[in-house]
Amino acid sequence: MIADTLEELVFTGDFSDGDRLDEIRLARQFNVSRTPIREALQRLVASGLAVQIPRRGVFIRQPGLVELMEMFETMAEIEGVCGRLAAHRISEEALADLDTANARCTEAIAADDADGYYRENERFHHMIYRHAGNGFLEQEALRLHRRLKPFRRMQLRLRGRMAQSMAEHEAVVAALRAGEAERAAEVLRGHVAIQGEKFHLLMASLRRAAE
């Protein structure tokens, strides 16, 4: 529970890169002893959100731009794999569910409801992972998806990105429905890879604005 709260704090940017997570201070903050804090910190380290330097403490570690791009590329490849497998394994009902999610996405765009859009978008991707028909792969995909969540949301703010994303979703469903595995893989891979590129773009423009 404490680990989740700390994770939230890292994601929401309350901690910045290189900050030391002081056990005693956190213990006071959460009104517990150091022991549960240490367990929470170990979880953060295990999930890659922090690094532990022996006898020095644990430091939060925000991924740099290059690492983020690597993570987006990996996510794109994994989604591609899920798409290729799903093309062979997905059921008719599941395809209908994907259509439903997409319809709700379109509604959300019309209503200018970014949160709603994001929620249904997430459902869409989770369904693809699920219907790859490989529970282990699904878990790995979910893990990485979750890790990239705060960064993925940012690029959705770009003008016209939501509509573009929707079109890509529909191409994915079309390929899956046709059972065209390689096309499904390629479309999904591109759909995620472009998120990484858009994110990169966003960061570059932000950096330029800061100067």
Place this chain on the structure above:
Amino acid sequence: MIADTLEELVFTGDFSDGDRLDEIRLARQFNVSRTPIREALQRLVASGLAVQIPRRGVFIRQPGLVELMEMFETMAEIEGVCGRLAAHRISEEALADLDTANARCTEAIAADDADGYYRENERFHHMIYRHAGNGFLEQEALRLHRRLKPFRRMQLRLRGRMAQSMAEHEAVVAALRAGEAERAAEVLRGHVAIQGEKFHLLMASLRRAAE
């Protein structure tokens, strides 16, 4: 350090599925207090080798056959991805290194040196991960590779498997050298997928022998 030892014990089969890892007993065994044992157990849980049930303890959790097959399939897909990326990104020197590793593998087969074969085989795969040119993907590949290690070794015992595996390795290098990304991906995927199938075969025959 204790976590590594425990991991070893799990891999070498000193613990079987569902065993409870008694903190007090382990503490006595390692001559330390419960605190470091608890930290080690948390690591095992984080790496998926054990599950923790609150107020009940942590239990070791060997993956069942279906999960293992899922893991092999995932590994095959990830290696395929590494191969596809590496086909575009690998250097001439690295290709030469792959050849060297393969040559050593052949020698090891001639000398009937299973350990040596396995060591060079591992180097081969690690190099492919490395030259996919994506540090994050590399780490993920290494993680899964490591997790599957004890099971991968088993299938190498099958008669003729080492020679077959070697031929596949050479096909991989040929595709990489030609820069044929899709072929490299397919060959590598097949190379790992067949390991899963062989492993399945082995388990089935072992089960039949037990009856």
Place this chain on the structure above:
DNA sequence: TGGGAAAATCTTGTATACAAAAATCTTGAC
């Protein structure tokens, strides 16, 4: 004799105390 409730025991989870290592501060010499 079987079933169930209560007590005893065991085990996890948390707090705290202590040891060792790292970081910081102080003091002295040049």
Place this chain on the structure above:
DNA sequence: GTCAAGATTTTTGTATACAAGATTTTCCCA
């Protein structure tokens, strides 16, 4: 005034004590 060595403080890592929940045992009654 600056640098370095030693002392002090801070901080992590480990041991131990205690609390709360889970399990087992025991005992009573039908």
